[in-house]
Amino acid sequence: MTASKLLSTDVVAPRDRAPQWCEWISRHFCGLQSDLYGDTHFDGHLASSQAGDVILTRLEANRHRVVRTASMVRTSDGPYLKIVAPWQGSAVVHQAGREACARDGAWVIYDTTGTYEIGNPERVDHLIVMVPKDDVAERGQRFDGVMARRLGASGISRVALETMRNTYLELPNMSEAAAVGAGELIKQLVRLSLMELTGQETSLTQREALRDRIRAHVQQNLRDPQLSADSIAKALNCSRRHLYNAFAGEGETIAAFIQRLRLQACIRDLQQQGPHARPITDIAMSWGFGNPSHFSRVFRDHTGKSPSEFRGA
Incomplete structure (x- = not known):
């Protein structure tokens, strides 16, 4: 087994922890x-091992978000399928216009050959697994449509989740040959999980398709202050009940989803510095917040700071 790699901000001066972690x-x-969502205090720990060519990393850290841009994709080494499987906290994965949220008991898979964003809005303890893409999508198989999907609730994907977790925990006790075999098993279980998901024609996948349409509509109309469940239902020609069913189990309502995306957009704009930085009220209004007081209140609830304090920090 490849020796573990350990990284911890405990050995870094507090003021240097955030840049060192990045x-x-x-x-x-x-x-x-x-x-880091504008936070100035941060601590995190990484412990990584390999089972053959499968990389397993345990990540414990304060809330943070990561983004893979197109330029990063072009300069990366090998193609991987990447899995985040939380023990604690949550992970929200965005890729190819889809969004999937995982908590304990689930996992989400995404493709490092495409752009993506992952939000970890609370302190997390995640298992992150990287499997070579060519070993999973063999013989011309394509799994593009099931990236950024939640798995692990039952069936073979549940077996895959437990196998990934147990492999990581038991790697220190395995021989090199056993670790390689465990990595091959993980790749096989991930492949079977994706094949099962692509072959399903159930009400679950229909709800996921509607959820994708809702998210795409929200992202396209995020600046519209009249954006709401009613307006989405009318635009997509479906009932409010279908909208709510599509978001069942996601951990947030459609209204909360809209508000979260608007706040994320405002955060990005507030991080812009220099002479072209826009006034806070203009930013809020441009992203659909019609009331500055309401915006300040929900912004503080989300970040722990007022908009002006956030911009100053």
Whole structure:
């Protein structure tokens, strides 16, 4: 078994922890851009091992977000399918216009050969697994349509989840040959999980298709202050009940989803510095917040700071 790699901000001065963590994440995961939601205090720990050519990393850290841009994709080494499987906290994966949220008991898979964003809006303890893409999508198989999908609730994907977790925990006790075999098993179980998902024609996948349409509509109309469940239902020609069913189990309502995306957009704009930085009220209004007081209140609830404090920090 490959020896574990351990990285911890405990050995870094508090003022240097955030930039050091961002550098570690970029280097360890072959190019990622990190955002700590504007927080100034941070601590995190990485422990990584390999089972053959499968890389398993345990990540414990304060809330943060990572982004893989098109330029990072072009300069990366090998293609991987990447899995995030939380023990604690949550992970929200965005890729190819889809979004999937995982908590304990589930996993989400995404493709490092495409752009993506992952939000970890609370302190997390994640298992992150990287499997060579060519070993999973063999013989011309294509799994593009099931990236950024939640798996692990039952069936073979549940077996895959438990196998990934147990492999990581038992790697220190395995011989090199056993570790390689465990890595091959993980790849096989991931392949079977994706094949099962692509072959399903159930009400679950229909709800996921509607969920994708809802998210795409929200992203296209995020600046519209009249955006709501009613307006979405009318635009997509479906009932409010179908909208709510599509978001069942996601951990947030459609209204909360809209508000979260608007806040993320405002955060990005508030991070812009220099002479072209826009006034806070203009930013809020441009992203559909019609009331400055309401915007300040929900922004503080989300970040722990007022908009002006966030911009100053």
